[in-house]
Amino acid sequence: MTGAEACRPTRLMSLGLVAGPILSMVDSSVVNLAVQDLTRELNRPLEVVQWAVSGYLLALAVGLALTSFLARRFGLVPTYIGSLALFTLASAACALSPDAGALICCRALQGLGGAPLVPLAIGLLIGEGGAATGSGGRVPLAAGLAFFAAPALGVSLGGLLIGAYGWRSIFLINLPIGLLALPGAFAAYRAGLGVRGDRAVRPDLPGLMLLATGLGLATYGVERVAAHGWATPSWPIGLALLAAYVLWARRRPQAALALDLVRDSARAMTLALCGRGLAIGFTSQPLVIALLGGLAPERVPDANTLFSVAQRLAGSFGIALLVTFFTTRGAATGSPLTGFRETALVLAAAALLGTLGATGLRLASATGRRAGPDSA
Structure with a gap:
């Protein structure tokens, strides 16, 4: 039920x-x-x-x-x-x-x-x-x-x-x-x-270690960018471990986090839109619905975790990049308001494009599901 x-x-x-x-x-x-x-x-x-x-x-x-x-x-x-x-x-x-x-x-x-x-x-x-x-x-x-x-x-x-x-x-x-x-x-x-x-599910210990260590080092390294700059080695090592996890998960039938959902082009695009780093509140709802639409209930944990991982990585790197841009631009022009205005415009444009794109994905997904039974 x-x-x-x-x-x-x-x-x-x-x-x-x-x-x-x-x-x-x-x-x-x-x-x-x-x-x-x-x-x-x-x-x-x-x-x-x-x-x-x-x-x-x-x-x-x-x-x-x-x-x-x-x-x-x-x-x-x-x-x-x-x-x-x-x-x-x-x-x-x-x-x-x-x-x-x-x-x-x-x-x-x-x-x-x-x-x-x-x-x-x-x-x-x-x-x-x-x-x-x-x-x-x-x-x-x-x-x-x-x-x-x-x-x-x-x-x-x-x-x-x-x-x-x-x-x-x-x-x-x-x-x-x-x-x-x-x-x-x-x-x-x-x-x-x-x-x-499902009591039959077993942990993928190597995959969990790669995923947890990679995600931890990547986010921890980016958090230190403001104080230590981009030369800190933590975040590149973290991204390398995450890449190793992707290779590992492709060969595992029960990976710690299944990645087969991204083989669907619409869901892959949805995860890419998470990269705008603003997927909270109202703007996230079309993204999440597009990602979860048509999934069997047992696939929901993987989809939600993929969404959160993408959002966390994108949010951490996005904030660090914006802080770097804000500081550099403000120092170059002598007016911190210049960097602030440009940053605000970038954020507003990213939010608008991300929301419109995700809403379009949701409508396309709903149309495809309605047309499926008729075409059959």
Whole structure:
């Protein structure tokens, strides 16, 4: 029985599926605001405290590499529930950390728990048989607004919390949100949303190592570009490992992350459009729907993880390139506003072209599916 047949989504379920990605997106950046406070209160140098940010990003890469296997092995909703519970408990542990070492370890656990939340929730909301099946694959308006505004509002709220209550408050705020979201996730499981796990699935350990290490080094290296320049060796090594994973996955029947979806030209183009690095909120919905359209429910974990990997790599490299361009152009003209205006135009054009292209793919995909039975 599919999710579409088993249930009609309730507000409680939607809350449970939307809250997890928001927590993960906000925590990716909000701790940057607390670095100076952490350095002072924990009495550790900046090089050590910075690992509270870097450790989270590295663990996020490992968790993202594991997402597809965990979802196929245990099911979409159980994996989502476990990830949300781990993220919530790790947030409480971060708030109670007595020193920098404990905080870094707890932040790594946060990253492991937070990584699957976005791709799994996307599939559970707008995948085949997902919570939005009855609405034509459209995420509810409130959910779209929340995804779009979460990073900016999270940083603003984080700054207010740090100023009023200290750095521990940015972790404690996750606790009530996570606890409120868990009942909705359990309701989705009881209603039969998402595909169940397959105990016959086995881990592809070499593939997981290549994918996790490559993604971690690539994103970690790019995060260091602003401070150390493009000469850092981490990101080229990461890209080389990712290329090695592509070669490995082509010969594996059960790879850690199946890549056969990109053999379809429409889905390959959809993943390429993720490279605009702006696939959040409303602009991501046509992309995700085009990617998931017509897929069997059991393929949704691979498709969602591919989308998240492409988006993460493109977002990291895109931001680093824009920062480099902004700095170089502003220094050359003597006016930082010149670089800002050109950057804003590039971002607006990329968003418009990406959204129009993805919408066209969605319409073409829907037309093809309608024409298929008639031609047969």
